[in-house]
Amino acid sequence: MTLTAGVIAVQGDVSEHATAIERAARAHGEDAEIHEIRHSGTVPECDVLLLPGGESTTISRLLHDEGIAAEIQTHVDAGKPVLATCAGLIVASTDPQDDRVDELDLLDVTVERNAFGRQKDSFEAPLDVAGLDDPFPAVFIRAPVIDDVSEGVEVLAEWDGRPVAVKQGPVVGTSFHPELTEDPRIHDLAFFETVEV
DSSP states (O other), rough: OOOEEEEOOSSHHHHHHHHHHOOOOOOTOOOEEEEOOSSTTTTGGGGEEEEOOSSSHHHHHHHHHHTTTHHHHHHHTTOOOOOTTHHHHHHHHHEOTTTTOOOOOEEEEETTTTTOOOOGOOOOEOOOOOOOOOOOEEESSSOEEEEEEOOOOOEEEETEEEEEEEEETTOOOSSSOOGGGGOHHHHHHHHHHOOOO
């Protein structure tokens, strides 16, 4: 079976995410056909979507300008999986606490941008994630943090007492960059596994 995966490619770690999806698919005996999405029209063909990091105000503007935002919302309404990482989490939230971000309202959470500091404050931490047997080597780079989680949103992981990975319906959001490790388990969790918390 071939999984059709779309990586929103208006900005961010596109090739790293593509590699992680391919690894996760192989672990399930599947092939992955990766589409880099920069314009509308491709999202409806995809089984899964990935919304990577980058600069949240730029990403959100381009998604709406290119007509991709509405397609992502339709994808989620159909119950198809999305993984939103770092700035992708900010764009996917209902409240990014920044008027410059035109949010997608996919995750009913409030997010604080750059909560873990600037680029120089980046770090890696072993993270206990619901659904994973062993800690995940999470890489935090100018990472946001989730300030508030509404009912119906599952917290999958916390760092320093604050949520850094959540799930609502078919959408998983992480503050960290799972694509910057060789560990595909977050992509596996988002696209292949049912998470019970």
